[in-house]
Amino acid sequence: MGSSTCFAGICPQQSAEADVLVVGAGPAGISAVLALQLQKRRIFWVDPAFQSGRLARYLTVPCNTKVDILAGDRNFRHPLLQPVASCVTPALQKLIAEAEPLAESTDPSELGWTTLGSCKHIYDAVTTGLSHAGGVSRCFGKVTRLTRVGSHWVAAVDAAGSRTSVKVQCVVLATGAEPKAAPLPNAMSAETTFDEALLRQRLRPNQRLAVLGNSHTAAVALAKLSELAGPMSLSITCFSRRPLRCAEWLEDSNVYRYNSTGLKGFGAVFGRKYMVHGTSWLEIKHIKEFLPEEWDWVIDCTGYVKSQLPTIDGVKAQELPRDEVSGALLGAPPGVFALGVPWGEAPGRLWGQGREAEDGFRGEDTFVGFAMFFARAGLIADEIHQVLECKQAA
Template sequence: MDQYKAAVIGAGPAGLAVVATLLDQECIPILWIDPNFEAGRLSNYLEVPSNTKVKLFQQYVTTSPSLNRFSSKALMPFVGQDPDKGCPLNLAATMVKSLTDSIRKADSTRVHCVQKVVKELAFSEGRWKIDGADECERVYLATGSHPRSLPDTGVEELLLDDVLTPTRIPELVTNDDTVGVIGSSHSAILALKNLHECATIRPKKIINFFQSPLLFAIYKEGWILYDNTGLKGEAADWAKQELQSGNLEKEKKLERICVKDYSPEEQVKLWQQCTKLVHAVGFDRNPLPKILFNWDELKQISYDPHTGKIADGLYGCGIAFPEKTVDPYGNQEYAVGLWKFMCYAQKKIKL
C-alpha cells in the first residue's frame, strides 16, 4: 500500500491544473489516475472552434511554474495564432496532452501515474483509500461530464459530439432528413452551423427548438458580462449574421421555434416532426466511483460550488464540479474553461 499526499482522478484540463498546482506547492507525492491520459473530453472536440481566446490558453500554461517549464513545446501549436481570437480546439487538446506527457516523464518520482478507472473511494480514520489500496490525505475528482441525452421520443438522436465534428455530418444525415437541434447554447449554434454548411449533404429541413433567446457575451472593462453563458467567437459571429438577422429563416433554410411556453408533452410532439434530433442543452457528470465516508455510501453527491468540497479531504473540480461566480451586476454563473479551471485551482488549493 502506497501513501500519497494527494490523489487526482482525471487527466483532462481540470485534472492537469490541479496536478500542476499541487506540484507548485510541493504537495508530493501525488497519485494521478486516468484511463487514457489523452486530454479528457477535450480530445473529442478537435474540429470545434473555441470560445476562448488564444492568450488564455497560453496563460493556462505560464501561470503555473510547474507547467511553464514545458511551455516552449506545449505552446508551439499556437505560434502564428492571434492571441485575441479563438482557435480550433485541437490546438488546446495538443497542448494539454503535451503538458501531461511532460509531467509523466519529468516528474515520475513526484507524480505516480496509473492508467485505470477508479471504482471505489473509502474514507476512514482521516485518510482516503483508493480501490482498497493506495492511501492519501486528499482526493480531487476531475472526472468530467458528457452531453445530456434526451428522454425516449421515438426519434433517432444524433450524438452532440458527432454533430460538432463537421467531417462526420455526411455519415449522420441525408437529404431527406428533417433535423431538430434543441437549445441555443454555444454547442447548439455550432451544430446548426455544421448542418447548414456541410458541402456534400444538407438535411431537407433544419429546425431549432429553443427556450432562451440568443445571448451574447459582452466585453466590459476588465470583465465579461455573460462570460460563461453568452455566445463568443465563431459561434457568436455566425449566430449574429445568420440567426439574429433572420437570414436563414427568410431563405427557408432553417426554422426557429420558441418552446418556452410549451408543456413537455407539447415539446415532444414538436420534436416528432423531425426524423433526427440533436440535444444541445446541458451536461451530466460522468459516472463517479463508489464513495464511502466512514463506511456510509454517499449516494447523492453535492459540493460547495465556492470551494469544491464534497466531504472531508474530498474535492471536485472541472466541468463536473464547476465554481459558482458572481459578476459585478450580480449574475450568477458556473465557470467552465481551461483558464478558469487553472484560476480555480490556483485560488482554492491552499495547503
C-alpha cells in the first residue's frame, strides 16, 4: 500500500487493508505513525481534519515547556523525527527564533518560551512529511466501530457521508483529550476562555465565575478572565483541593522536581503572583467551600477526559482500562493499544525515570513536553512488532 489520501470523504477504495490502524492525528497519533513507519508497517491513518488535534484550539496558549527542552533530542529533535527532518527543521528554527523570555520566571532558559501554536506548526510539518511517506494512507473521517473478525480487526470509518471498512492486524487509539466539563447547567468549558471573542459573547457584566483547580489550564483561563474582570465587574474565585505547587528545576541533575503536578513557565509566574493569596479581582478558596448554585459560570480546570472513541465489539472503549506496561486495552481482544494524555501517561513511574516524593507529589521526571508521546509510541510499536511476528510464525 503506497502513500495515499482520502479527501472530501472519497477514500482510495471502499475497503482497505493495512497492518495497523492509527486513530487520531494529534501529538499522540503522529508519534504512533512515526514509530510504526520506522518499522516499515503499512498504516491506515484516520482523523477528521489532520490539523494536529486540539492544538488548533490552543494557538495563543502559553506552552508549559521551555524551548530549551522542546529543541532537545527527547522532543522535536527526537530520532523518530529523522525521516521527516526536512519538514521539521524549518519549523523548529522558526520556533526557536520567535521564542521570548519570560520575566519573573525562576526556571532558567537560554532559548525562552513559546506557545502551543508554535508547537502545532511543527506537528503540521510532521504530518505533511508523513503524508508523502511510503506505506501511510490517510483518510479524513471518523472510526465509529471496531469489530474482531477471526484474527483481524475490521474498522468502520465514516468519511463525509460515505463509509469505508478497513481490515487490520492491530489498532492504536490516539484520539486525544478534552477539558473536563462540570455536570452542571452553568458549566463553561475551559477552552471557551481561550477564545476572547467567544468569551465576551458568553459573559455579562457583574457575573460571578468559579474556576475549579489550580493547574496550568486554570492559570491560562484566569489570565484571560483577568483582562475582563475590571471592565465587566466580574467576581472570580478559584477553588482548589491543595495549595499551588510549582515545578522546581534541579540544575545539577537537569530535571524537574514535581514535573507532573507543578506549574512551569507562564503558569508558574502567573500562579505565584495571583493564585496563592488572590488579588483585587480574584479570591482563593478551598474546594470544600464551593457551592455550584452560587455561580453564574463554573469553569472546570481539574483535568482532561478521553475524546470520543469507537466501540470495540460493542463495548465503549472509554470504559476499558489500559495495561500500563504494554499500552494494550484490557478487556478487549488482543491487538488494540491506546496512547495519549487521557490514558494517564506516567512515564516517570513506567520507565523508572522518576520517583515519588514523600508528600505524594511526583518527584523527578525527565519526560517533559511531548517526550512522553514519543517514548510511549516506541514501546507500543515494539509491542505491535511482537504481535505481528507471532501471527506470522503461527
